[in-house]
Amino acid sequence: MHAIFAGHDEHELVRELEAVGFTVHVVDGVANRPGLEEAGIVDADLFVLTDVGQATGIPVAKDLNPDVRVVVYSDDSLPEFVSGQADLAVDPALLEPATVAEELAGQ
Template sequence: MHAIFAGVDEHELVGELEAVGYDVTVVPDVANRPALEEAGVHDADLFVLTDVGQATSIPVAKDLNEDVRVVCYTDDSLPEFVSGQEVLSVDPALLDSATVAEELAA
């Protein structure tokens, strides 16, 4: 299972995803089209975003891989333009990173 992670990992979700079997590629800067392609979005199973300031990366990721599952792990609201996309939004205050990783791997 391959996951792409973009944003700050303040809740240590990358480590939890790796613990449940994901091979995680972290986008070091802005998750734009070239960065997502370099991270392997074409074959990714999961795209995790923690920075809603980079929400434009969601439709880009879905355009490059319509089957990629998108999860926003943040307490911020997603912009309205993303509302038409299939995005699972999870608030870290409600579910810890270990639980989220386990559910995503199931």
């Protein structure tokens, strides 16, 4: 399982995803087309975004890989223009990173 991670990892979600079997590549900088391509979005199973300020990366990820599952893990609201493209939005106050990682690995 291959995941692309963009944003801040203050909840250590990358570590939890790796613990359940994901190979995680972190976008270096902004989740724009070059950054997502360099991270390997074309072959990814999962795109995790924690910074809704980079929400424009969601349609870019879907354009490059229409089958990628998009998960937003943030306590901020997802902008309306991309809310229909995210498969799942999770508030860290409701689910801990280990639980989220386990659920994502099981699907």
